[in-house]
Amino acid sequence: MLKIRKISILVWNLSTNDGIIRATLLGEALKRLGYEIEIIGFIFGQKLYKATPDGWKIITVKGTNYPGFLKSSWELLKKIDGDLIYAIKPQPASYGIALLKKLFKRVPVILDIDDWELSWHGGDEWKYRPSLKQFARDILKPEGALRRPEHPLYLKWMENLINQADAITVHTQFLYERFGGIFVPNGKDIELFNPDKYDSQKSKVHYNLSGYRTLMFPGAPRPYKGVEDVLIALDKLNQPDLKLVIVGGSPYDDYDDKLIEKWGNRIIKLTNYPANVMPEIVAAADIIVVPQRDNSAARAQFPLKITDGMAMAKPVLATKVGDIPKILGGTGYLVEPSSPEQIAEKIEWIFQNLEEAQEKGKQARERCVKYYSIDTMSAILAEIIQGLEPKRSKIY
Structure with missing residues (x-):
């Protein structure tokens, strides 16, 4: 051979x-x-x-x-x-x-x-x-x-x-x-993405996120990824300390700029960072959001944002699209695609039951170590x- x-x-x-x-x-x-x-x-x-x-x-x-x-x-x-x-x-x-x-x-x-x-x-x-x-x-x-x-x-x-x-x-x-x-x-580098190595509050201070409850989308916004549904949900909740943190932005077009033009008061945008810096950034998140809409492009994808959150023991809020439910395996929070109302309800529930949500995040970390390393x-x-x-x- x-x-x-x-x-x-x-x-x-x-x-x-x-x-x-x-x-x-x-x-x-x-x-x-x-x-x-x-x-x-x-x-x-x-x-x-x-x-x-x-x-x-x-x-x-x-x-x-x-x-x-x-x-x-x-x-x-x-x-x-x-x-x-x-x-x-x-x-x-x-x-x-x-x-x-x-x-x-x-x-x-x-x-x-x-x-x-x-x-x-x-x-x-x-x-x-x-x-x-x-x-x-x-x-x-x-x-x-x-x-x-x-x-x-x-x-x-x-x-x-x-x-x-x-x-x-x-x-x-x-x-x-x-x-x-x-x-x-x-797979995720589970040693690099290890929540024990990072301090969430220090990360929030370092990236100017202290004082906010942060929903993080660590990726490139595109229409099928459902970021607009999260922003509509934030409009419904209308709580000034709730922010959607977009990390990186779109390398394809000006879509994220259009989001900021419409929802600038809801968004905090961070620049692109090398992979070895991402765990420190994800540490600053309260919730990782993966709000994919249901189309063939989304069903074909394995969103890396999910395993970012799972590896860092964060509560993951995602939609029932493609392989997402199987990847999470009951260790995250799922809503129907294109449903800002459900997203808003689940955001509110997670923050009202944060200790339980963080425990579920720990279970997500264990699942990530076992199946997605x-x-x-x-x-x-x-x-x-x-x-x-x-x-x-x-x-x-």
């Missing part, structure tokens, strides 16, 4: 967090197994995503649209020298490159699917049926749609090639049912790599 010593984790765009966070979690789990790890990929933006972990071997190539993308791809292809490629997302700029390397060098490929990429474009309903004139525009004009490597037509082609991977990993039931594969959760990821990945044609594993 092939002796694997080095693994190249291929990320389609290292300019954003769209894949880099999942790549980092998988990389950390693989490092604990003794493998040499490199993260490699294109930069389609101006620079490397600022939350990329320090001290990791990261190889980049400037990403461009077609036809320049073909030259960039060849340049990236030559830089991949792992004994195994772990491609993040069925994107042409990650999985497509990985399949080319497999074709030329017979390097085994694992594909990780952490989102349903086509869900952003209408899912199964999306069709590309242009007129001849529109097709010519899309392919010939400098800004033509088909010049973008991430165009949904190419994503559809990549989905048709998923069975060419030597193994597939997923992290939600939705993705498993759609693509098969083996369940590898979004980096070590859990490592154990599953060890079996995958040893077999390379793994049997499907039981989920949860």
Whole structure:
């Protein structure tokens, strides 16, 4: 059997967090197994995503649209020298490159699917049926749609090639049912995210949150993530010391700025921080909120915010969407999606019964240690790599 010593984790765009966070979690789990790890990929933006972990071997190539993308791809292809490629997302700029390397060098490929990429474009309903004139525009004009490597037509082609991977990993039931594969959760570094190491009140002071009761959303707001439902709930409660703390903001658009424009009196926004600082920030939260709305994009995701809160023994208030109820396993508080009224009621209940809620947070920490740690990821990945044609594993 092939002796694997080095693994190249291929990320389609290292300019954003769209894949880099999942790549980092998988990389950390693989490092604990003794493998040499490199993260490699294109930069389609101006620079490397600022939350990329320090001290990791990261190889980049400037990403461009077609036809320049073909030259960039060849340049990236030559830089991949792992004994195994772990491609993040069925994107042409990650999985497509990985399949080319497999074709030329017979390097085994694992594909990780952490989102349903086509869900952003209408899912199964999306069709590309242009007129001849529109097709010519899309392919010939400098800004033509088909010049973008991430165009949904190419994503559809990549989905048709998923069975060419030597193994597939997923992290939600939705993705498993759609693509098969083996369940590898979004694990948490439970030693880094250890509430015993942090003082909640000191964190509140440090991040200018003292005097507030804080609902924390440690992520990038997008409409389907339901942040507006929390803000409407806060309007209903109308208690000035209740604040929604957004950590990081959206790297995709100005959506969080629009939220602040409308609900500036309810929001405190913190900037992006490296992963090793996040536990100190989460320590300042009274409640972690994960208010996903019910659509295919949300059902496909494993919200990292949940395990942030669970690992730090915080009460987690979330919606009954996708895998969220299974992840929490009775250790959090659940409401129906798109229900500000229920969110408001549950917020009020948690603060009126804070001691009980904090006890439930401790139970969430225990569940996170057992099922959602980096070590859990490592154990599953060890079996995958040893077999390379793994049997499907039981989920949860």
